[in-house]
Structures are given as structure tokens and as C-alpha cells.
Amino acid sequence: MTIKVNCIGYPRIGPKRELKNALEKYWKSEISEGDLLKCASELKKNNWQTQKDNGVDYICSNDFSFYDQVLDTICLVGSIPERYKHKDHEVSFKTYFAMARGSQTKDLDVPALEMTKWFDTNYHYLVPEFSKNQKFKLSSNKPFDEFDEAKKLGFNTKPIILGPLTFLSLGKTTDETFKSIDLLDNLLPVYAEILSVLNKKGAEWIQIDEPILVKNQNADFTKLIKKTLNQLKKFAGSSKIILTTYFEKLDSEIEKEILESDVDGIHLDLIRGKISNINSLRDINKTISIGIIDGRNIWKSDVNKKIEQVLEYSKFIKNLWISSSCPLLHTPYDLGLETKVPEKIRKWLSFSKQKLIELNHIKISLNKGNNEIKNYLDENKKDIASRVTSELIHDDKVKQRAKNITTQILNRKSNFIKRSEIQTNLFKLPLYPTTTIGSFPQTSDVRNARAKFKKNELSLKEYEDFLKTKTIDAIKKQEQIDIDVIVHGEFERNDMVEYFGEQLKGFTFTSSGWVQSYGSRCVKPPIIFGDVSRPESMTVQWSKFAQEQTNKIVKGMLTGPITILQWSFVRDDQPRKDTALQIAFAIRDEVEDLEKNGINMIQIDEPALREGLPLKKNDWKQYLDWAVKAFQISAAVAKDETQIHTHMCYAEFEDIIDAIAALDADVISIETSRSRMELLKTFEKFKYPNEVGPGVYDIHSPRVPNKNEMKELIQKASKLIDKKRIWVNPDCGLKTRGWPETIAALETMVQAAKELRTEK
Known part of the structure; x- marks a missing residue:
């Protein structure tokens, strides 16, 4: 048997974020549509060549996107909501980006589609909207054009199509009288067209993603699975279908349905999952692609062990492919571009290109023998061993502190009712108090100053003087707008996780470790390689400085332990729980220091709490127990007079509302504007005891909503939550916005709150 390498998806932003830069220039009308398309063509060509050069047998196409693969599927099947006024056969960039970012032009003034997290990752997708009598129509040639484009360049690719079961399941319905999956029969004829066209174009294999x-x-x-897969196979004709799943194992009954279906191949994630019964594959006449290289983390694989693993599977599987566990969208491009990670740690790492190299060496070993790659295997073995024995990783004092957790450490001194009375008398805030989530626009002058400081072109004093000027300016702007509780703007922070990681032991950072979060938004996750502790205060200097500039309350701004964990590449040599608790104690120390320096309102952001929820419900309780404990460790040190805020994004709160209440934050701000406050329906059933700040406008879009839109959302919230417990704030931080739209939106927000205070 010959082992083959299967790539199920590759990063698309470009090794140096070329797509991000091109998109943002296009949105500013600095480049043409043709220029944007040219950039995309170069990136796709480079991705295909990289895969070919590194031994990939099944190169993928249609994994590229100008914004998001779910949005691409919305366009492909023609499920564009009427408000976007789509009339043409093929979806234009104008309509595409209106759905992604909203539009505020004379002929089209609409908000963007709702956005939420892709399974349990930090990638975001645009949420499809379905009406009861939804009609679908082939409205994009993207997968066909990319297949042809690759073919002209000499690459015979495997097109990737998001499957109908996943597409419908990820969508939302316009009313509650039907479920999105009820539209399956309406949707499948469009999939018949898609697969038929790809078949006619000569696609040998077509990848259907059904995570x-x-x-x-x-x-x-479950009853729909086999029937649907059989239809897809029928539509594809002579083209072969590989059904691709990832992020978890399949339940045994679902695995059975797939194995008994007519599809030609199955991809399974063996990093986060396993095959329920390997013996069941012995007589299966299907290609099995096993995801044995971690597609979501950056640690080098023990290639010698992986070879043994594949060898074992080859005893049971006739047609065996090897692959990453999931698409490589979630890992950086190429470790070869890296200039910042210390060499002692760098040799433990593997980015997307290196993961292909690992797969290729596993293939070579099994097809041709270890002698072909002896030097590579010896070097890999040495690197794996050096990580196990490294003195960089372990700190016994940190480990011990995280083991000795008492109820006193976990609980605030008094309950919320008593704390609320104390805080109300202390702060004397009006009805519907206004605030923001934390960050203000990181304009080009801020980014340039930071870059110059890092290059030693600005002294520490010059840089800090610049930051002080920006902070004072942000405070004055907030005072002029008359926001009740203000923030210092976070101009000293490059990223809400990276900033803290740079000051904590156990972290390291990359120069080129960019991954896509959504659209043009890219993040550079820190790497947690060892035990985590806080050598000294991290935020006190800037919070204290800001408070000295104003008589208004300034919130201290911290990132919570679960978000730091989720938005980092986390060490895989100990349970994630242990790392989370270590981070929690570091944040606890910071809360205590902020209090000592006169900061009486502290926000501990946890936008990633819901994101970390396991995909299997049986695993939820275990995760939520330690996730809540981590937040409690961080916050419970605060005195009754100190008001603890937290912020959450993209959360389906009904799933975890008990856990959110157990956090015992005095105020929780939540992202609700894109869903038009739909997320607050949870509060109909669950009487959340503390205060809530539902977001009244979407910061991910440049569109500025009008005052009546914001008032309507606040009024919607007040029907579910006592108005005395409602705060008024944007959906999220304002880092990525420009000042003109930020000021306009905040002025409108404050005016809306003030008018509602006077209404009966």
C-alpha cells in the first residue's frame, strides 16, 4: 500500500498578510477590484506550489476566501437576505462586502450579517439567515473558477465545498416556526449543480466539509446523514467524494452512518478524536484520511511516533491518506519566516509549511523506508527530547500555588446584593450608565510609534510621552461626549492577549505567527511554553495615570485567564486546566495591585469563555468547572467597593448562563447588536442577578447606526432586564475603528441613553 498526503485546507491571508493589506486598501478605494483579484491569484498560486513542493498528493482549491468560507457558501447557493438588494446572477463584491461589513451608502444602508465563532476556535464566520420558504440558486462560480485557475497552472486540485448539513446547521431562521435543517430538500438541487459542474471540469476528488x-x-x-451523503455522491457522478470532519471524534452512530454511505472517502481528526472501532475499517472499501498532525497548535510532532501510529492504522485500512487534523487555517504560514522566537524554543515549533513537511517525511518513511530520511528523524527525536527535559518550562512555586485553592480564594467577601448597595452609593451613576469596552482606535500614528520604539528609533521616555498624549486626548474626547465611565484607551497595548503575555513568565512571541480571525483581522497568538507567573505589575502605571487626569471613573482593563488561554498557542505537555489556573493567579495579583493604586472599577474580559466550551455536551461540566474557577480566582480578591466587570463576545448564553452567573461579576457586557438583542432571550427564562451591558452597536462594521436604532435596542433589553441594572455600551472594543465613526457612534449612544433616562 502507498501512503498519500492529503491537504484539507491551507491559510489564505498570505505569508506576510498580503490579503489583509490588499483588502483594507480596496475598502479605502486605494486599489481597484482588479488589483485585489491579482493579489488573490498570487496567494492561491503560492499555496498550491507550496503544497506540491512539500509532497502533498491531494492539493486543495476553494479554501481561499476574500472574507469567510461560510459567506462564500451563502453566495454560492444564493441565500442572500433581501435587504442586500442582490439582483444579478453572480454576487458582486459590493453585495459580498455589504454582508460582511455592512454598508452605509445612499442606495444601500444595511448592517452586516451576524458573526460568531467557528466551532471552538477563534475564527469567526458570517451567520446565514434563512426564511421559511427560502429559495436557493447557484449564484457564484468561485469553486469552478478556482479549479480552472489551478488547472491552467498545472495543479490538479481537490475542490472544497462546505457541506449542506453544516451550512444549514450554522444558520439562523427568521422565525421559530421551522428549523434551518428543514430546508435541506430545497438546498440539495443547488449542490447537485455544483458537484455536476466540478465533475464535468474533471475533478477527481471533491472534499465535502461537514464538521x-x-x-x-x-x-x-442522524437519519438525514446517510441519505444526504448518498445524494451528494450521486450528484458527483464519476468524481469521488471525501467527507471531511474535524475538531472532535464522531459519535459511533454517526460514524456508522457515514461508513455505510456511498461516499468514497472519510477524513477523521485523530488529534482531538479517535476512530470508535478501528476493526470496523478492516473491510471498508473506502479511502480513510487520518488527521495525525495537529492543525490547531504549533508544536513539532514526534515524527517517529507518528510513523508508528500510521503503520498501525495501515494494518486495518486498505486506502490510507495522512493529513493535518483540521484545515491549517488556524496555524501560521512558515516557521522559516520567523525571526523573534528564541532558538531554544523555535526548534520545538512547526507552522503550516512545516506540518506539510512532517507529513511528507512520514509518507517517505512508510513508502520508501527510514534510511531515506534518517537525518531528519534523528534531528526530530533530539528536538522532542530537548523540550521534555528543558529547564525553561517548569517552576515548582507556580505549580504549588495552583494546587492550593481554597473557598476563600474563590469567593468575594460579600454577595452581590450587598456589594451593589455599596457600589451604588460610592459611584452615584445615572440610570443607563454609559461606558465602552476598553480600546480606542489604534491609528497609524500609534502603530508607527510602537514600531519605532521596538526598533529603538524612539527612547522609552519619548514613547511614553507619546502614549500619555494619546491617553489624555482619549480621556478628553470621552469627557466631551459625556460618557459616564471612561477607559484609558489601551494605546500602549498591541493586542489584548499579547500585551499581558509579554509581561508574564512562560510566554514567548513570534514575528510572523499571524492567523486569520475574520476578514482582514489577523492575530498573532502568544506561545505558552512553560509555567506562568507575573514578575511585576502590568497595567497599574497606565490605569493610575489615566485616573489622575479626570474626575470621572476610569476602568482598569485586564484580559481574563480563559481568554489568554484560548487566544494563545498553549503548551500540550500538561492539561489546559493547569495552565488556566496559573494564569488566573497572575491576573489575581494584578487586580490586587490596581485596587491598592486607587482603581475601583476593574474589567476582566472573558470574550473566549464560550469559545472554549467542548463540542461534546458530556464534556461541558468539567470545562466550565475549571473555567469558572479560573475567573473566580482572578476576581475574588477584590473588595466589596471594587466593581468587577467582564465582557463576552459571540456567546450563545443559554448554553452556559449558569456558569456566567457563577462568575459573580458585578457587571457583564455582552455582544448583542448584530443579533438585534436576540441573545438576551435567555434572560426571559433565567433571572440573571447582576448588572448587564448589552451592546447597542456593532463595532465590526464601519456603519454608524442612528439614535433610534440604539434606543430601540436598549428598550428591547429593558423588557427582559430591570432598567436599573442595564448599562449602555458598544458591542466590543473600538481598536479597529477610525476616530470619526467612533466619536459619531459614541455621541449617538450617549444621546440615546440620556433621552431614555427622561422617558417614563
């Missing part, structure tokens, strides 16, 4: 199948499904949904 929704790894989640717990009811019996009615």
Missing part, C-alpha cells in the same frame, strides 16, 4: 457531524446530534438529524 457539524462531530457535535451531538438528535435521532432525526
Whole structure:
């Protein structure tokens, strides 16, 4: 048997974020549509060549996107909501980006589609909207054009299509009288067209991504699986279908449905999951692609062990492919571009290109023998061993502190009712108090000053003087707008996780470790390689300085332990829980220092709490127990007079509302504007005891909503939550916005709150 390498998806932003830069220039009308398309063509060509050069047998196409693969599928099947006024056969960039970012032009004034997290990752997708009598129509040639584009360049690719079960399951319905999956029969004829065209164009294999199948499904949904897969195979004709799942194992009954279907191949994630019964594959006449290289983390694989693993599977599987566990969208491009990570740690790492190299060496070993790659295997073995024995990683004092957790450490001194009375008398805030989530626009002068400081072109004093000027200016702007509780703007911070990681032991950072978060938004996750502790205060200097500039309350701004964990590449040599608790104690120390320096309102952001929830419900309780404990460790040191805020994004709160209440934050701000406050329906059933700040406008869009829109959202919230417990704030931080739209939106927000204070 010959082992083959299967790539199920590659990063698309470019090794140096070329797509990000091109998109942002296009949105500013600095380049043409043709220029943007040319950039995309170069990136796709480079990706295909990289895969070919590094031994990939099944190179993928249609994994590229100008914004998001779910949005691409919305366009492909023609499920564009009417408000976007799409009339043409093929979806234009104008309509595409209106759905992604909103539009505020004379002929089209609409908000963007709702956005939420892609399974349990920090990638965001645009949420499809479905009406009861939804019509679908082939409205994009993207997968066909990319297949042809690759073919002209000499690459015979495997097109990737998001499957109908996942696409419908990820969508939302316009009313509650039907479920999105009820539209399956309406949707499948469009998939018939898509697969038929790809077949006629000569696609040998077509990849159908159905990650929704790894989640717990009811019996009615499970019954649809085999029937749907059989239809897809029929539509594809002579082209072969590989069904691709990832992020978890399949439940045994779903695995059985897939194995008994007519599809030609199956991809399974063996990093986060496993095959329920390897013996069941012995007589299966299907290609099995096993995801044995971690597609979501950056640690080098023990290639010698992986070879043994694949060898074992080859005893049971006739047609075996090897792959990454999931698409490589979630890992950086190329370790060869890296200039910042210390060499002692760098040799433990593997980015997307290196993961292809690992797969290729596994293939070479099994197809041709270890002698072909002896030097590579010896070097890999040495690097793996050096990490295990490294003195950089372990700190016994940190480990011990995280083991000795008492109820006193976890609980605030008094309950919320008593704390609320104390805080109300202390702060004397009006009805519907206004605030923001934390950051203000990181304009080009801020980024340039930071870059110059890092290059030693600005002294520490010059840089800090610049930051002080920006902070004072932000405070004055907030005072002029008359925001009740202000923030210092976070101009000293490059990123809400990286900033803290740079000051904590156990972290290291990359120069080129960029991954896509959504659209043009890229993040550079820190790497947690060892035990975590805080050598000294991290935020006191800037919070104290800001408070000295104003008589208004200034919130201290911290990132919570779960978000730091989720938005980092986390060490895989100990349980994630242990790392989270270590981070929690570091944040606890910071809360205590802020209090000692006169900061009486502290926000501990946890936008990633819901994101970390396991995909299998049986695993939820265990995760939520330690996630809540980590937040409690961080916050419970605060005195009754100190008001603890937290902020969450993209959360389906109904799933975890008990856990959110257990955090015992005095105020929680939540992202709700894109869903038009739909997320607050949870509060109908669950009487949340503390204060809530539902976001009244979407910061991910440049569109500035009008005052009546904001008032309407606040009024919607007040029907579910006592108005005395409602705060008024944007959905999220304002770092990525420009000042003109930020000021306009905040002025409108404050005016809306003031008018509602006077209404009966």
C-alpha cells in the first residue's frame, strides 16, 4: 500500500498578510477590484506550489476566501437576505462586502450579517439567515473558477465545498416556526449543480466539509446523514467524494452512518478524536484520511511516533491518506519566516509549511523506508527530547500555588446584593450608565510609534510621552461626549492577549505567527511554553495615570485567564486546566495591585469563555468547572467597593448562563447588536442577578447606526432586564475603528441613553 498526503485546507491571508493589506486598501478605494483579484491569484498560486513542493498528493482549491468560507457558501447557493438588494446572477463584491461589513451608502444602508465563532476556535464566520420558504440558486462560480485557475497552472486540485448539513446547521431562521435543517430538500438541487459542474471540469476528488457531524446530534438529524451523503455522491457522478470532519471524534452512530454511505472517502481528526472501532475499517472499501498532525497548535510532532501510529492504522485500512487534523487555517504560514522566537524554543515549533513537511517525511518513511530520511528523524527525536527535559518550562512555586485553592480564594467577601448597595452609593451613576469596552482606535500614528520604539528609533521616555498624549486626548474626547465611565484607551497595548503575555513568565512571541480571525483581522497568538507567573505589575502605571487626569471613573482593563488561554498557542505537555489556573493567579495579583493604586472599577474580559466550551455536551461540566474557577480566582480578591466587570463576545448564553452567573461579576457586557438583542432571550427564562451591558452597536462594521436604532435596542433589553441594572455600551472594543465613526457612534449612544433616562 502507498501512503498519500492529503491537504484539507491551507491559510489564505498570505505569508506576510498580503490579503489583509490588499483588502483594507480596496475598502479605502486605494486599489481597484482588479488589483485585489491579482493579489488573490498570487496567494492561491503560492499555496498550491507550496503544497506540491512539500509532497502533498491531494492539493486543495476553494479554501481561499476574500472574507469567510461560510459567506462564500451563502453566495454560492444564493441565500442572500433581501435587504442586500442582490439582483444579478453572480454576487458582486459590493453585495459580498455589504454582508460582511455592512454598508452605509445612499442606495444601500444595511448592517452586516451576524458573526460568531467557528466551532471552538477563534475564527469567526458570517451567520446565514434563512426564511421559511427560502429559495436557493447557484449564484457564484468561485469553486469552478478556482479549479480552472489551478488547472491552467498545472495543479490538479481537490475542490472544497462546505457541506449542506453544516451550512444549514450554522444558520439562523427568521422565525421559530421551522428549523434551518428543514430546508435541506430545497438546498440539495443547488449542490447537485455544483458537484455536476466540478465533475464535468474533471475533478477527481471533491472534499465535502461537514464538521457539524462531530457535535451531538438528535435521532432525526442522524437519519438525514446517510441519505444526504448518498445524494451528494450521486450528484458527483464519476468524481469521488471525501467527507471531511474535524475538531472532535464522531459519535459511533454517526460514524456508522457515514461508513455505510456511498461516499468514497472519510477524513477523521485523530488529534482531538479517535476512530470508535478501528476493526470496523478492516473491510471498508473506502479511502480513510487520518488527521495525525495537529492543525490547531504549533508544536513539532514526534515524527517517529507518528510513523508508528500510521503503520498501525495501515494494518486495518486498505486506502490510507495522512493529513493535518483540521484545515491549517488556524496555524501560521512558515516557521522559516520567523525571526523573534528564541532558538531554544523555535526548534520545538512547526507552522503550516512545516506540518506539510512532517507529513511528507512520514509518507517517505512508510513508502520508501527510514534510511531515506534518517537525518531528519534523528534531528526530530533530539528536538522532542530537548523540550521534555528543558529547564525553561517548569517552576515548582507556580505549580504549588495552583494546587492550593481554597473557598476563600474563590469567593468575594460579600454577595452581590450587598456589594451593589455599596457600589451604588460610592459611584452615584445615572440610570443607563454609559461606558465602552476598553480600546480606542489604534491609528497609524500609534502603530508607527510602537514600531519605532521596538526598533529603538524612539527612547522609552519619548514613547511614553507619546502614549500619555494619546491617553489624555482619549480621556478628553470621552469627557466631551459625556460618557459616564471612561477607559484609558489601551494605546500602549498591541493586542489584548499579547500585551499581558509579554509581561508574564512562560510566554514567548513570534514575528510572523499571524492567523486569520475574520476578514482582514489577523492575530498573532502568544506561545505558552512553560509555567506562568507575573514578575511585576502590568497595567497599574497606565490605569493610575489615566485616573489622575479626570474626575470621572476610569476602568482598569485586564484580559481574563480563559481568554489568554484560548487566544494563545498553549503548551500540550500538561492539561489546559493547569495552565488556566496559573494564569488566573497572575491576573489575581494584578487586580490586587490596581485596587491598592486607587482603581475601583476593574474589567476582566472573558470574550473566549464560550469559545472554549467542548463540542461534546458530556464534556461541558468539567470545562466550565475549571473555567469558572479560573475567573473566580482572578476576581475574588477584590473588595466589596471594587466593581468587577467582564465582557463576552459571540456567546450563545443559554448554553452556559449558569456558569456566567457563577462568575459573580458585578457587571457583564455582552455582544448583542448584530443579533438585534436576540441573545438576551435567555434572560426571559433565567433571572440573571447582576448588572448587564448589552451592546447597542456593532463595532465590526464601519456603519454608524442612528439614535433610534440604539434606543430601540436598549428598550428591547429593558423588557427582559430591570432598567436599573442595564448599562449602555458598544458591542466590543473600538481598536479597529477610525476616530470619526467612533466619536459619531459614541455621541449617538450617549444621546440615546440620556433621552431614555427622561422617558417614563
